[in-house]
Amino acid sequence: DQQVKQNSPSLSVQEGRISILNCDYTNSMFDYFLWYKKYPAEGPTFLISISSIKDKNEDGRFTVFLNKSAKHLSLHIVPSQPGDSAVYFCAAWRGNQFYFGTGTSLTVIP
Amino acid sequence: ETGVTQTPRHLVMGMTNKKSLKCEQHLGHNAMYWYKQSAKKPLELMFVYSLEERVENNSVPSRFSPECPNSSHLFLHLHTLQPEDSALYLCASSQDLGFLYGYTFGSGTRLTVV
Numbered sequence: 001d002q003q004v005k006q007n008s009p010s011l012s013v014q015e016g017r018i019s020i021l022n023c024d025y026t027n028s029m030f031d032y033f034l035w036y037k038k039y040p041a042e043g044p045t046f047l048i049s050i051s052s053i054k055d056k057n058e059d060g061r062f063t064v065f066l067n068k069s070a071k072h073l074s075l076h077i078v079p080s081q082p083g084d085s086a087v088y089f090c091a092a093w094r095g096n097q098f099y100f101g102t103g104t105s106l107t108v109i110p
Numbered sequence: 111e112t113g114v115t116q117t118p119r120h121l122v123m124g125m126t127n128k129k130s131l132k133c134e135q136h137l138g139h140n141a142m143y144w145y146k147q148s149a150k151k152p153l154e155l156m157f158v159y160s161l162e163e164r165v166e167n168n169s170v171p172s173r174f175s176p177e178c179p180n181s182s183h184l185f186l187h188l189h190t191l192q193p194e195d196s197a198l199y200l201c202a203s204s205q206d207l208g209f210l211y212g213y214t215f216g217s218g219t220r221l222t223v224v
Contacts, residue, residue: 002152009150032210043114043200043215044153089153096166096208100153 003027004092006101014109019077021104023090026071032093035064035075037086038103044089048075080108113137116201116216123191124224131186131219133201139214141207142184144176147198147218159184160207191223 005024013019021035031052036044050057050064050073057064063076073092077084087105091098114135123129135142144156158166159178173195175187184201198220202213 004152034212036212036215041119041217043116043202043217045215046212049210049212093210097155097158098213102150102152 001026002102003030004090004099004101006090006104008104009102010105010107012107012109013080015082016079019075019080019084019106019108021075021077021088021090021106023073023075023101024071025073025092025099027092027094027099028068028071030092030094030099033064033066033073034091034093034098035062036089036091038089039086047088077106080106082108082110084108114201114203114214114216116199116219118219119217120220120222122222122224123188125191125193127191128187128189130188131199131201131221133184133186133216135182135184135201135203135214137203137214139203139205140181141204141209142178142181143202143204143213144184144186145200145202145215147200149197153200157186158207165207188221191221193223196221196223 034049035047037047038044065074087103089103090101117132141160145153156170157176162178177185198218200218201216204213
């Protein structure tokens with residue numbers, strides 16, 4: 001049973017606008033969340049994280065929001081740039097492993 | 111350069127073949143992982159090694175056999191695979207088990223079983 005879900009397989013956004021990527025999870029015991037970014041032919045790279053005791057974490061153009069009551073995580077990219085075009089995975093930590101979503105492919109249109 | 115190197119990048123093998131995937135990290139990390147990524151599925155954790163000892167085996171079939179001869183190298187030995195084993199196999203490392211600041215992934219080996 002998939003515990004971390006990314007229901008949008010793809011997203012297209014105009015350059016300069018906001019990109020919002022969403023992630024839902026089912027297990028309230030997750031206590032740490034990350035976003036990874038993956039370019040074609042490369043491995044995923046760590047982007048940003050958030051602890052379950054927080055509801056927001058910001059790093060430059062990237063902000064992650066956590067809504068624990070809704071079991072929902074989102075990544076905001078503002079402003080979006082063509083170099084942000086990639087697949088974005090959310091991951092949740094419990095016990096001794098990460099549980100990953102299936103990814104959302106973001107295309108930023110120049 | 112990610113610090114985690116996987117070879118080969120692509121592999122095509124028959125169901126009766128024996129092959130090995132190699133992973134090498136130069137980051138001084140103590141934990142290493144094998145993940146499988148199938149089309150339209152999330153990354154699935156296969157094996158976890160910490161200080162060269164296997165600490166996790168996520169119900170992986172015995173046709174996949176991991177080996178960790180030292181903290182820098184990790185292998186995945188493959189034999190009598192099935193077509194459904196075709197996937198992207200990713201190696202990752204982290205400072206220690208339970209390191210929450212993310213893993214460093216390699217670029218993966220794209221495996222096709224024919």
